[in-house]
Amino acid sequence: MYKLGSQVAYTLYGESHSEFIGGFLDGIPKDTDISIDQIKRDLALRKPAAGIGTPRIEPDEVEFLSGILGGKATGERIHYRIKNTNTDSSKYDIFNRTPRPGHADLPALVKSPDHRIKGGNQFSGRLTVSVVVAGSIARQLISQHGISVAAFTRAIGKVRDDEERSFEDAVKAKEFQTKAATSELDSMMTREIKDASADNDSVGGVVECIAVGLPVGFGGTWFESVDSEIARAVFSIPACKGVEFGKGFGLAEMRGSESNDPYYYDHGVKLRSNNMGGILGGMSDGAPVVFRAVFKPTPSIGKEQDTVDLKDMSNAKVKVEGRHDPCIVPRAVIVVESVTCLVLADQMRREC
Ligand SMILES: Cc1cc2nc3c(=O)[nH]c(=O)nc-3n(C[C@H](O)[C@H](O)[C@H](O)COP(=O)(O)O)c2cc1C
Numbered sequence: 001m002y003k004l005g006s007q008v009a010y011t012l013y014g015e016s017h018s019e020f021i022g023g024f025l026d027g028i029p030k031d032t033d034i035s036i037d038q039i040k041r042d043l044a045l046r047k048p049a050a051g052i053g054t055p056r057i058e059p060d061e062v063e064f065l066s067g068i069l070g071g072k073a074t075g076e077r078i079h080y081r082i083k084n085t086n087t088d089s090s091k092y093d094i095f096n097r098t099p100r101p102g103h104a105d106l107p108a109l110v111k112s113p114d115h116r117i118k119g120g121n122q123f124s125g126r127l128t129v130s131v132v133v134a135g136s137i138a139r140q141l142i143s144q145h146g147i148s149v150a151a152f153t154r155a156i157g158k159v160r161d162d163e164e165r166s167f168e169d170a171v172k173a174k175e176f177q178t179k180a181a182t183s184e185l186d187s188m189m190t191r192e193i194k195d196a197s198a199d200n201d202s203v204g205g206v207v208e209c210i211a212v213g214l215p216v217g218f219g220g221t222w223f224e225s226v227d228s229e230i231a232r233a234v235f236s237i238p239a240c241k242g243v244e245f246g247k248g249f250g251l252a253e254m255r256g257s258e259s260n261d262p263y264y265y266d267h268g269v270k271l272r273s274n275n276m277g278g279i280l281g282g283m284s285d286g287a288p289v290v291f292r293a294v295f296k297p298t299p300s301i302g303k304e305q306d307t308v309d310l311k312d313m314s315n316a317k318v319k320v321e322g323r324h325d326p327c328i329v330p331r332a333v334i335v336v337e338s339v340t341c342l343v344l345a346d347q348m349r350r351e352c
Pocket residue numbers: 054102103104120123124125126128237238239240296298299300323324325328331332335
């Protein structure tokens with residue numbers, strides 16, 4: 001069981017090849033409207049697209065066991081689960097002996113000698129099906145208070161989108177299979193993924209996420225800051241290797257006179273730029289919260305790689321056959337949105 005949040009508290013359970021993956025969601029106020037159709041729409045965005053995603057396609061039907069009645073939260077714990085229908089682990093046996101580079105096999109086997117590799121076990125991207133359900137419920141709670149979250153694909157491999165993008169662009173990106181902002185970028189990114197896949201390889205990329213509607217001062221300080229809590233949640237997503245807010249690492253080469261976001265008055269205090277990604281002192285400064293997350297290339301690849309034989313304690317080779325995403329990024333977009341919604345829902349409940 002893995003936990004996130006305190007007032008809106010999410011617990012994740014399950015494994016890649018367990019019978020069910022599920023979640024508990026506590027703290028959703030009684031009578032909050034919950035649309036099951038919205039949950040289905042969010043889950044559809046996590047599904048792999050033909051030709052650029054894993055051939056492991058599951059129905060992802062959610063069974064709600066408690067906490068939702070007649071389209072509303074009852075105020076009790078929401079418990080739901082999703083059946084895994086594709087759980088043949090036989091192809092993974094070999095990785096108990098020759099662990100996959102880039103995956104969690106080696107540290108998991110060393111940490112727990114009785115660990116047996118079945119798909120990606122508890123480290124699998126498959127668990128994000130539960131995250132998206134919880135995130136969708138959290139999304140519905142925060143949207144009823146004027147807060148919305150949308151993400152899109154900023155980069156895949158060497159294809160980078162350098163244009164300024166708005167919240168509306170991020171919403172529209174859901175039309176495209178790579179979740180890029182335009183159809184031209186979608187074609188280029190699709191090609192990048194297909195080229196890697198044809199080479200038995202994988203590619204990584206960048207997801208950008210935008211949250212709007214946070215009132216000025218929303219958030220906390222130090223370990224409860226909006227940015228630290230979002231970063232922790234986003235870093236928890238398998239394969240995420242970096243998070244930056246606003247201009248992020250680019251701030252290193254700017255002067256304060258360039259990086260500060262100056263204020264002006266126009267029916268309220270506004271900012272002339274958003275280099276800080278909408279956060280000052282851990283709180284919203286009124287500008288959209290903007291951050292980017294980098295996802296590494298999928299570790300399981302069909303190309304032969306060096307590993308070790310843990311039985312003989314000798315050098316060995318391994319290649320991964322079977323069902324894998326040649327690029328995680330298009331499917332990670334909705335997962336980034338989901339954890340962000342969970343964090344903001346939790347922060348919102350702590351504000352009250
Ligand atoms: C949506 C999603 C799908 C993923 N699909 C795969 C996959 O098909 N094959 C794979 O090896 N890793 C996949 N991963 C990544 C692994 O789960 C992850 O790299 C591994 O657990 C090691 O964790 P780490 O990369 O965070 O260190 C996926 C991750 C996400 C978020």
